[in-house]
Amino acid sequence: MPHDDFPPASVWLVGAGPGDPELLTRKAARLIATADVIYYDALVGPAVLELAAAGAECISVGKRSGRHSKDQASIDALIVAAALAGQRVVRLKGGDPAIFGRTAEEVAACRAAGVAVRICPGITAASAAVAAAGTALTLRGQARRLTFVTAHARAGEPLDLDWAGLATEGATLAVYMGRAAAATVAQQLVAAGRSADTPVTVVVNASLPGERIIRGRLSSLAFLVETIGERDPTMLLVGEAVRAPAGGATHRAVAAVQA
Amino acid sequence: MPHDDFPPASVWLVGAGPGDPELLTRKAARLIATADVIYYDALVGPAVLELAAAGAECISVGKRSGRHSKDQASIDALIVAAALAGQRVVRLKGGDPAIFGRTAEEVAACRAAGVAVRICPGITAASAAVAAAGTALTLRGQARRLTFVTAHARAGEPLDLDWAGLATEGATLAVYMGRAAAATVAQQLVAAGRSADTPVTVVVNASLPGERIIRGRLSSLAFLVETIGERDPTMLLVGEAVRAPAGGATHRAVAAVQA
Known part of the structure; x- marks a missing residue:
């Protein structure tokens, strides 16, 4: 089935599930494989990121990434800037974006910038x-x-x-x-x-x-x-x-x- | 990666998610494709069942199946009997088996009969x-x-x-x-x-x-x-x-x- 739901210059907030890459949804796996750039949380397992396309950038924005953690406003700005530059952006969150995922902030930032944003649920x-x-x-x-x-x-x-x-x-x-x-x-x-x-x-x-x-x-x-x-x-x-x-x-x- | 988690004579209770077959987990899709027999709820979408193997039996036990609905004890008995006959059994439930899925009854029935049973979560x-x-x-x-x-x-x-x-x-x-x-x-x-x-x-x-x-x-x-x-x-x-x-x-x- 062809999919036309991930055009350039758009953002998907994607639930990565609890860590096991088999507990990703099939939709999440497809979106990850399609993305030009992926901003991921610390709780997202490395095996999940292996599904990214060969040329895709995978960028940690997590609080346990070893580097100084990015605050929410910085993450919002990164996502929006990447989309405005024409990229297909996946924001990959541990678990389900709906549950303790700070999703509202990221949706609001995209909408304020006129960037199309959608949500793919995950296993909480x-x-x-x-x-x-x-x-x-x-x-x-x-x-x-x-x-x-x-x-x-x-x-x-x-x-x-x-x-x-x-x-x-x-x-x-x-x-x-x-x-x-x-x-x-x-x-x-x-x-x-x-x-x-x-x-x-x-x-x-x-x-x-x-x-x-x-x-x-x-x-x-x-x-x-x-x-x-x-x-x-x-x-x-x-x-x-x-x-x-x-x-x-x-x-x-x-x-x-x-x- | 090889999987050895679905031997004959065992049962998986599998969350089918909300209906869109893309919102199945990759694990659920694999288990469905491996099953010899699938007992499914009415709320499970037909596109999900298309993932079953060619020879697999797909049997509705749902309350909206058009036939008289099966009570829980009958469903428990069907699942257990199929497993005891040596089949790989998937019990496919709408959403997540953990949430309003009557999972405890089916786990208890399997365990009482000495049948191995495991649970694959789904998008609720x-x-x-x-x-x-x-x-x-x-x-x-x-x-x-x-x-x-x-x-x-x-x-x-x-x-x-x-x-x-x-x-x-x-x-x-x-x-x-x-x-x-x-x-x-x-x-x-x-x-x-x-x-x-x-x-x-x-x-x-x-x-x-x-x-x-x-x-x-x-x-x-x-x-x-x-x-x-x-x-x-x-x-x-x-x-x-x-x-x-x-x-x-x-x-x-x-x-x-x-x-």
């Missing part, structure tokens, strides 16, 4: 994490509400959650970048009435070679994250839906810790 | 819907909490939401299968203190040829869904993050309705 880290763990985020008739928050708030701000609502039995909570917030999450949820026995699953480096799945209870959450490195992307999953499936180990090594 | 409808609308589900510093609910509850049950928590400015709410619940969602959120001016976006048939994007305010939500067919998958998106981007129309026809 919570989906990849529970898939690896062999469970789901919702349970029919029991866990029908699912909330995503990021613990990477503005520096110094407390984690601003509706603890009472999340303490309801059956609610599932996924905390992105949650390592440092683990103790607070556990303490506040239990204080708001959630059972200390609520199942939790912590997934580190979801879908990547260093993936780890750590299971336990809300009461042990602070302990479960102790061996996780500061820079390892960490997803906290809390709720009845993420209970370990019955019937033995999953296909991956699972560290089970009971409180 | 909310991600596809906002990507099509050119916005995001979160906003840096303003909308850092995102809640997914399904309005397809057990028959007769009221929509069980934490209205007070969702009425907080900055919270984003995505209601799956939300057409019939639109009036209730608007009424309850406003009653709980959410501004009647809160932006809403309704996306029908996200990523499919019949896709429609309807924009408005919380006060007009009940009106916005009036022309949507009962069987059309409808996503309600509520919150500041889904405000229409400035700078003109998106690439698709957008019906803008202001209250």
